[in-house]
Amino acid sequence: MTRTPQHLLEFSVDALQEVRRSAPLVHCITNSVVVNVTANALLALGASAAMVDIPDEAGPFAAIASGLLVNLGTPTAEQRTAMREAVASATDAGTPWVLDPVAVGALPVRTPLGFELRDAGPTIIRGNASEIIAVGGAGAGGRGVDADDDLAAAEPHARALALRTGGIVAVSGPVDLVTDGRESVRISNGTPLLTQVTGGGCALGAVMAAFAAVDDDRLATTVAAITVYTVAAQRAAARASGPGSFAVGFLDALAEIDGDALRRTAVLATDAATDATDATS
Amino acid sequence: MTRTPQHLLEFSVDALQEVRRSAPLVHCITNSVVVNVTANALLALGASAAMVDIPDEAGPFAAIASGLLVNLGTPTAEQRTAMREAVASATDAGTPWVLDPVAVGALPVRTPLGFELRDAGPTIIRGNASEIIAVGGAGAGGRGVDADDDLAAAEPHARALALRTGGIVAVSGPVDLVTDGRESVRISNGTPLLTQVTGGGCALGAVMAAFAAVDDDRLATTVAAITVYTVAAQRAAARASGPGSFAVGFLDALAEIDGDALRRTAVLATDAATDATDATS
Amino acid sequence: MTRTPQHLLEFSVDALQEVRRSAPLVHCITNSVVVNVTANALLALGASAAMVDIPDEAGPFAAIASGLLVNLGTPTAEQRTAMREAVASATDAGTPWVLDPVAVGALPVRTPLGFELRDAGPTIIRGNASEIIAVGGAGAGGRGVDADDDLAAAEPHARALALRTGGIVAVSGPVDLVTDGRESVRISNGTPLLTQVTGGGCALGAVMAAFAAVDDDRLATTVAAITVYTVAAQRAAARASGPGSFAVGFLDALAEIDGDALRRTAVLATDAATDATDATS
Numbered sequence: 001m002t003r004t005p006q007h008l009l010e011f012s013v014d015a016l017q018e019v020r021r022s023a024p025l026v027h028c029i030t031n032s033v034v035v036n037v038t039a040n041a042l043l044a045l046g047a048s049a050a051m052v053d054i055p056d057e058a059g060p061f062a063a064i065a066s067g068l069l070v071n072l073g074t075p076t077a078e079q080r081t082a083m084r085e086a087v088a089s090a091t092d093a094g095t096p097w098v099l100d101p102v103a104v105g106a107l108p109v110r111t112p113l114g115f116e117l118r119d120a121g122p123t124i125i126r127g128n129a130s131e132i133i134a135v136g137g138a139g140a141g142g143r144g145v146d147a148d149d150d151l152a153a154a155e156p157h158a159r160a161l162a163l164r165t166g167g168i169v170a171v172s173g174p175v176d177l178v179t180d181g182r183e184s185v186r187i188s189n190g191t192p193l194l195t196q197v198t199g200g201g202c203a204l205g206a207v208m209a210a211f212a213a214v215d216d217d218r219l220a221t222t223v224a225a226i227t228v229y230t231v232a233a234q235r236a237a238a239r240a241s242g243p244g245s246f247a248v249g250f251l252d253a254l255a256e257i258d259g260d261a262l263r264r265t266a267v268l269a270t271d272a273a274t275d276a277t278d279a280t281s
Numbered sequence: 282m283t284r285t286p287q288h289l290l291e292f293s294v295d296a297l298q299e300v301r302r303s304a305p306l307v308h309c310i311t312n313s314v315v316v317n318v319t320a321n322a323l324l325a326l327g328a329s330a331a332m333v334d335i336p337d338e339a340g341p342f343a344a345i346a347s348g349l350l351v352n353l354g355t356p357t358a359e360q361r362t363a364m365r366e367a368v369a370s371a372t373d374a375g376t377p378w379v380l381d382p383v384a385v386g387a388l389p390v391r392t393p394l395g396f397e398l399r400d401a402g403p404t405i406i407r408g409n410a411s412e413i414i415a416v417g418g419a420g421a422g423g424r425g426v427d428a429d430d431d432l433a434a435a436e437p438h439a440r441a442l443a444l445r446t447g448g449i450v451a452v453s454g455p456v457d458l459v460t461d462g463r464e465s466v467r468i469s470n471g472t473p474l475l476t477q478v479t480g481g482g483c484a485l486g487a488v489m490a491a492f493a494a495v496d497d498d499r500l501a502t503t504v505a506a507i508t509v510y511t512v513a514a515q516r517a518a519a520r521a522s523g524p525g526s527f528a529v530g531f532l533d534a535l536a537e538i539d540g541d542a543l544r545r546t547a548v549l550a551t552d553a554a555t556d557a558t559d560a561t562s
Numbered sequence: 563m564t565r566t567p568q569h570l571l572e573f574s575v576d577a578l579q580e581v582r583r584s585a586p587l588v589h590c591i592t593n594s595v596v597v598n599v600t601a602n603a604l605l606a607l608g609a610s611a612a613m614v615d616i617p618d619e620a621g622p623f624a625a626i627a628s629g630l631l632v633n634l635g636t637p638t639a640e641q642r643t644a645m646r647e648a649v650a651s652a653t654d655a656g657t658p659w660v661l662d663p664v665a666v667g668a669l670p671v672r673t674p675l676g677f678e679l680r681d682a683g684p685t686i687i688r689g690n691a692s693e694i695i696a697v698g699g700a701g702a703g704g705r706g707v708d709a710d711d712d713l714a715a716a717e718p719h720a721r722a723l724a725l726r727t728g729g730i731v732a733v734s735g736p737v738d739l740v741t742d743g744r745e746s747v748r749i750s751n752g753t754p755l756l757t758q759v760t761g762g763g764c765a766l767g768a769v770m771a772a773f774a775a776v777d778d779d780r781l782a783t784t785v786a787a788i789t790v791y792t793v794a795a796q797r798a799a800a801r802a803s804g805p806g807s808f809a810v811g812f813l814d815a816l817a818e819i820d821g822d823a824l825r826r827t828a829v830l831a832t833d834a835a836t837d838a839t840d841a842t843s
């Protein structure tokens with residue numbers, strides 16, 4: 001099935017309502033820098049959040065959570081054990097889970113862990129262009145959290161990675177790309193301010209887990225998560241005086257965004273990726 | 282002694298002044314999600330904050346701190362050791378301490394730890410209804426941080442728990458309850474926005490420790506902490522556009538709240554809980 | 563060479579532009595309380611931030627980072643190993659690094675670690691008066707993060723410490739002092755609100771590392787970092803309603819501050835510290 005932008009937009013409107021109605025509980029194992037803003041973004045949107053990141057608790061909790069985020073930003077030894085537990089448990093329970101391979105390819109502890117978790121079959125992988133290239137097994141991964149590579153370079157890797165994992169891959173940047181390896185969707189919303197406060201990308205991974213909890217169409221829920229998130233950011237940017245007031249207004253915007261705002265502002269484009277397998281060479 | 286609401290309100294006004302005058306140093310061992318907002322809430326109020334949560338430091342520090350918070354939100358192995366050290370040291374030194382049993386009853390590592398710390402005799406236990414029921418030994422504890430049970434269900438457990446520990450138990454919710462097992466006080470201030478940003482409950486535990494440091498009347502200082510905190514939240518909510526601006530305005534409100542604001546806005550009710558022991562069956 | 567205040571001010575204006583142009587990547591190993599605001603301060607200023615604080619990654623990363631911050635606020639066992647790795651690697655690679663000896667002298671795990679790191683030759687040591695006195699080997703260090711000692715008491719210790727390490731020492735307070743042991747510079751900007759939100763001092767250490775990355779004149783870059791930071795704070799304070807709105811406006815002010823604002827507001831004073839060695843007795 002190839003979706004139209006209009007279909008994806010209406011799906012996003014419905015998915016936002018469903019997130020608010022059902023308040024999916026998102027289990028987050030994430031880094032110390034963004035853990036607060038990640039929880040607040042989920043709460044502002046109407047979801048629930050729980051940061052359960054110690055061994056022997058992460059496993060049981062992933063089985064009862066509505067969705068799981070595994071973010072490799074500051075992976076302590078306890079978190080690495082908790083991540084493996086949670087992923088195994090989410091897989092058994094059918095809990096959708098998002099892998100955010102922060103700085104994979106650039107740092108030696110998280111890189112093999114990122115490959116291991118990639119091979120465990122994440123429902124969604126979200127990263128910037130450099131990270132997506134690196135987690136696919138190519139590229140040096142840039143300098144940590146920088147996005148040195150652009151979307152054009154990353155797209156074939158994203159599609160190949162999606163075919164390999166059987167899941168969705170999302171590349172964050174000025175234009176966001178979502179692909180299952182066959183179809184691709186571009187979302188052209190957002191604001192540079194999202195890169196001028198920490199957590200702009202990391203919290204999006206948690207929001208993807210919340211949306212994945214409300215519908216099995218993972219391509220569409222991932223598009224919905226990005227659309228809601230970046231349209232809210234764009235609205236907050238229009239009222240901000242700088243990164244501080246943007247961060248505050250962004251939480252307000254996530255709480256107030258509705259279908260009308262999405263319909264007025266969202267810019268979606270679709271294309272069938274017929275040459276997806278070209279990238280696997 | 283049974284206090285009147287008027288007595289408790291005037292006590293709260295005086296206690297707030299005393300917190301500002303003496304700037305009690307609150308030792309916090311708390312979770313990664315709320316550690317920043319907890320420190321900021323204490324500082325905004327005029328108290329001091331220090332997050333000393335590693336073994337071999339938490340013990341000595343609890344002995345010189347004015348009050349201690351032990352919050353089980355993200356209990357790493359080092360924090361668990363630090364908590365035990367700090368509680369032993371606070372007990373020896375007579376430092377008042379608050380136990381916040383986040384998600385006790387729902388998760389397997391913290392639940393026995395919560396019971397152990399409960400039995401160490403906390404000055405105050407603060408939680409939502411589900412957590413108070415669970416830490417008393419009944420109930421499954423809800424889904425993590427959710428408050429699935431209501432105050433009516435929790436009240437007899439709260440009173441029984443207070444009689445058991447010899448301390449104060451506070452149940453957070455739309456109406457807050459404070460009890461020593463014999464007397465109970467209800468505070469009907471606050472705003473739903475406190476549940477739409479992370480740390481709304483957790484930071485309150487730290488504020489309770491600050492107030493406990495300025496007077497030995499633990500029931501009254503706990504009521505004072507909740508009254509100051511929820512009246513400030515209510516005032517911030519009146520000026521907020523959403524959860525982001527609420528969180529910012531709440532810190533401003535904690536810094537500016539005074540006796541006049543408390544007298545205008547606080548809603549306190551008292552009752553003698555003559556049937557406290559009924560709940561122990 | 564003895565600089566004039568005018569020279570240092572124009573240096574600060576140029577250094578700010580250079581930070582924005584080159585976006586130095588600051589490697590931060592810092593405490594859980596301030597990690598978010600530290601990253602956001604760096605990003606607001608135009609620098610890059612990466613919090614790499616686990617063993618086996620901190621070493622390699624310090625070699626490629628533009629600057630390094632080692633802050634002892636909540637030093638877990640993994641962080642302590644990561645700090646040692648990062649400092650060894652920064653030293654080998656010539657990466658400038660800042661030591662922030664939070665509560666050294668007051669707590670038993672971090673105090674010997676602070677001495678060890680001091681002896682590893684930090685490019686810059688930043689602390690409040692009590693911490694600088696303590697890290698120099700004198701004084702009990704106050705009650706954790708409090709600044710019980712004043713600048714007059716700390717100045718001879720600061721100069722002696724700078725001569726001992728061969729680096730720069732900065733004492734934070736109502737007036738900031740920067741010294742290399744021979745020359746001293748005072749910056750009289752800022753606002754008491756910087757002490758009413760957590761991270762006011764800790765994030766400054768990271769900003770010092772960013773400025774140290776753009777020029778080898780360490781005395782001047784440290785003065786520039788403090789001048790930019792405290793002038794931005796002063797401007798934010800003028801618009802704030804309390805600590806919450808100050809913290810938000812401070813990030814906005816860091817993003818918008820420019821040479822004109824620095825020239826209008828900065829208050830610098832210099833003096834040659836001819837009696838620096840007097841303090842080593």
